[in-house]
Amino acid sequence: MQWLTAVRGEAGLIPSRLARWRWLAGGAWAIACHSTVVRRAASVVAAVVAGTVVVVLAWHPGSTNPAVPVERAGLIGTVVLLALLPWVLRPILGPVASNGAARRTRRFGYFGVYLLLLVIALLSRFAGSRFDHFEAFDPGAWRADMRDGAWVSALLLAGLVGGYAVLVLALTARRSALPPRVLTWATGLGAAAAVVLYALMPLGNPRHLPSSGLQVAYEAVLIAVPIAALVAVGPVAGRRFTAGVVGGLGAGATAAVVLAVLTLATMLLFPGQVALEWDNPSPLVAHGTPYEIRMSVGDAAIKYYLALMAGPIAGLMLGTVGGMTAKIRPR
Amino acid sequence: MTRARRPSPQTVTVLAALAAAPDSWRYGYELGQEVGLKAGSLYPILIRLTERGLLEAQWEDEVTPGRPRRHMYRLTEDGLTAAAQAVEAARPFIRPRLATEGL
Numbered sequence: 001m002q003w004l005t006a007v008r009g010e011a012g013l014i015p016s017r018l019a020r021w022r023w024l025a026g027g028a029w030a031i032a033c034h035s036t037v038v039r040r041a042a043s044v045v046a047a048v049v050a051g052t053v054v055v056v057l058a059w060h061p062g063s064t065n066p067a068v069p070v071e072r073a074g075l076i077g078t079v080v081l082l083a084l085l086p087w088v089l090r091p092i093l094g095p096v097a098s099n100g101a102a103r104r105t106r107r108f109g110y111f112g113v114y115l116l117l118l119v120i121a122l123l124s125r126f127a128g129s130r131f132d133h134f135e136a137f138d139p140g141a142w143r144a145d146m147r148d149g150a151w152v153s154a155l156l157l158a159g160l161v162g163g164y165a166v167l168v169l170a171l172t173a174r175r176s177a178l179p180p181r182v183l184t185w186a187t188g189l190g191a192a193a194a195v196v197l198y199a200l201m202p203l204g205n206p207r208h209l210p211s212s213g214l215q216v217a218y219e220a221v222l223i224a225v226p227i228a229a230l231v232a233v234g235p236v237a238g239r240r241f242t243a244g245v246v247g248g249l250g251a252g253a254t255a256a257v258v259l260a261v262l263t264l265a266t267m268l269l270f271p272g273q274v275a276l277e278w279d280n281p282s283p284l285v286a287h288g289t290p291y292e293i294r295m296s297v298g299d300a301a302i303k304y305y306l307a308l309m310a311g312p313i314a315g316l317m318l319g320t321v322g323g324m325t326a327k328i329r330p331r
Numbered sequence: 332m333t334r335a336r337r338p339s340p341q342t343v344t345v346l347a348a349l350a351a352a353p354d355s356w357r358y359g360y361e362l363g364q365e366v367g368l369k370a371g372s373l374y375p376i377l378i379r380l381t382e383r384g385l386l387e388a389q390w391e392d393e394v395t396p397g398r399p400r401r402h403m404y405r406l407t408e409d410g411l412t413a414a415a416q417a418v419e420a421a422r423p424f425i426r427p428r429l430a431t432e433g434l
Contacts (some may be wrong), residue, residue, distance in 0.1 A: 003378060005399050006388075007370060010360040012398030023360070026371030034375050 003031045043086065050114045051079035058121035065131040066143040067150035074154020075121050078161055082113065085165050093173035101180035102172040105187055109168035112257050116308075117161050119264040124153070126268060127298030130291045160308055164257060167312065171250050178246055185237030186247035190254030190315070193229035197222065197255075198262040204300035205275045226255060230315050234322035241323040248319010249312050256311025260304040271297050341368060342376050343421040346414035349386070349406045356389070356403035377404060385410035 007027030014020040032038045055075055060068050096106050136142035170176045171183065178186065200222055201207070209215045233251045234244020267274050276287060276296045338346070344366045349357060363373045380386035387407050390400045406414060 002402075003374060006359060006402035007374065009399040009401040010358065010370075012395075013360060013401075023370045026369050027374050030371040030374045031378070034378050 004028060007031065044083075047083040050111075051083055054079055054114060054118045054121060057118065058125050060125045060129070063129065063132040065128060065134065065146065067128060067131070067146040067153075070147055070150035070154060071121075071124060071128070074150070074157060075117075077154070078117060078158045081158055081162050082110075082117070082165050085162065086169060089166065089169050089173070092175075093170055094175040096172055097174045097177035099177075099180045101183045102177050105183055106168060106172040109172070109187075109254075110165065112261065113161060113165050113168060115261045116164065116257050117157075119261055119268065120157060120161075120305075122268055123264050123297065123301050126271065127294050127301070130294040160305070164253060164308075167249075167253050171246070178250060179238065179243070182233070182237040182243045182247045183250065186233050186250035187254045189229045189233055189236070190251035191258045193226045193251075194255040194258035194262065196225045197259050198266075202263065202266050203270065203274050204263050204267050204297075204304065226314070227318060229255065230318035231322040231325075233315075233319050234324075235326040239326045241326065244319045244321075244323020244326055245316060246319070248315040248317070248322060250315070251319065252315015253312040255315070256308045259311075260308055263304055264301055267297050267300060274300050337420065338417050339376075340421065341366075341372055342380070343417045344368075345373070345376050345380070346385075346406070346410070347418050349404065350411060350414035350418070353406055353411055356405050358401055358403060362404070380410065385413050 004027075007024060011020050011024045011027075014023055055072075058075055059072065096102055131146070134142075171178050177183070200218065206222065207218065209218055230248050230251050233247035234241070237243050237247050271293050272288070274293070274297050276292055345362070345368070348362060348366050359370075359373060359377065363369060366373075368376075377386060377388075381388055381404075385407060386404055387410075388402050388404050391403055394400060
C-alpha cells in the first residue's frame with residue numbers, strides 16, 4: 001500500500017493531467033504486478049476462466065449417451081485438479097524459480113496443458129457423438145459398458161493431464177527447476193520437433209507419396225527428427241549428463257503436448273480430410289458417413305494419446321543417451 | 332547451479348543516478364525524469380532494490396494539503412557497493428550513457 005501512496009504523492013506534482021494519469025496508471029499496474037497477493041489472485045482467476053471455458057466448450061448437451069455425464073464429471077474433476085495442483089505442490093517444490101525462462105515455461109506450459117485438455121475433450125465429444133442417439137440390442141449391458149469405459153477414460157485423462165501439469169510445475173519450481181539454458185533448449189527443441197512432425201503429418205496419418213524413394217525419405221524424417229531433437233538436448237543445452245536426462249524429459253513432454261494440440265485441433269477443424277481408417281465393408285453402403293468419420297477421427301487420435309504417454313519416457317531415455325555422449329564441461 | 336542475476340540496464344542506470352549523489356534523498360518522479368523511465372518501469376526497480384536492502388526509503392516531513400506525502404530514496408551502504416559493482420560490470424555495454432552522466 002505504501003508504494004501506491006508513493007506513486008500518488010509524486011503524481012500530485014505532475015502538471016499535465018494526461019502525464020499525471022499515465023504516471024498513476026503505470027505505477028499502479030507495476031505495483032499490482034509486483035504484488036504476490038495480486039499475482040496469486042490473477043492465477044486463480046486465470047485457472048477459473050480456463051477451466052470454465054474448457055467445460056463449457058465440451059459440455060455436449062442433448063446426448064442420450066450414458067458416457068456423457070461421466071465424461072462431464074471427469075472433465076470437471078480434471079479442471080479442479082489443474083487449479084489445485086500449483087497450491088498443493090507449492091509447499092513441496094517451492095514457488096516458481098526466479099528466472100525468466102522458468103516463469104515463461106510455467107506460463108506457456110500450463111496454458112499448453114489447458115489447451116491439451118480442451119482438444120482432447122472436444123475430440124472425445126466429436127468422436128463420441130456417434131453414440132448420441134444410439135439404439136443397442138441389449139441397452140442395459142451397453143449402457144453399463146459405456147459408463148465403465150467412460151470412468152476408465154476419465155481417470156486416464158485426469159492422470160495424463162495432471163501428470164503433465166506436475167511436470168510443468170516441477171521443471172520450473174525453485175527447488176527442482178532446470179537451469180534456464182537447459183529449460184529453454186529443451187522446450188525449444190521439443191516444440192521444433194513437434195512442428196516438423198505436424199507439418200509432415202497434419203491430420204494424424206502418414207502421407208502416401210507417389211515414389212517409393214520419397215516415401216522412404218519421408219518416413220526416415222518422421223523417425224529421425226524426434227530422436228535427433230531429444231538426443232541433442234544434453235550436448236546442446238548443458239553439456240552435462242543431468243542436463244541431457246532431465247532436459248530430454250522436458251523436450252519429450254513438450255514435443256508430445258505441442259504435437260497433440262496441433263494435430264488434434266487440425267483433425268477437429270477438418271474431420272472430413274482425415275483418412276478413413278474404418279469404413280463399412282458393405283459395397284452397398286456409401287463411404288464417408290458421419291459415423292465413419294467420427295470413428296476414424298477417434299481412431300487416428302489414439303496414437304497421439306499414446307504419444308502423450310510415451311513422449312516423456314522416450315525423452316528421458318534419449319536424453320540419457322544424449323547426456324552420455326555430451327562433452328562434459330569442466331565446473 | 333544458481334547464479335547472481337545481472338541487473339538490467341535500467342536498474343544499472345537507476346543505481347548510477349542514485350550513486351551520483353549518495354547523500355541526497357531523491358524523489359520518484361524526478362528520478363524517473365532523470366533516467367528516462369516511466370512509473371511502470373521505475374517502481375518495480377525501486378521496490379526490488381528496497382526489498383534487497385540496497386535502497387532506503389522514507390516519507391518527506393513536510394505535509395502538503397491536497398496530496399499524499401512523497402517517498403524519498405537513497406542508497407544504503409550495501410546499495411553503494413552494489414551500484415559501484417553494477418556500473419563497473421555494465422560499463423562495456425552502456426559506456427556511452429554512463430559517459431554522458433560523468434561516471
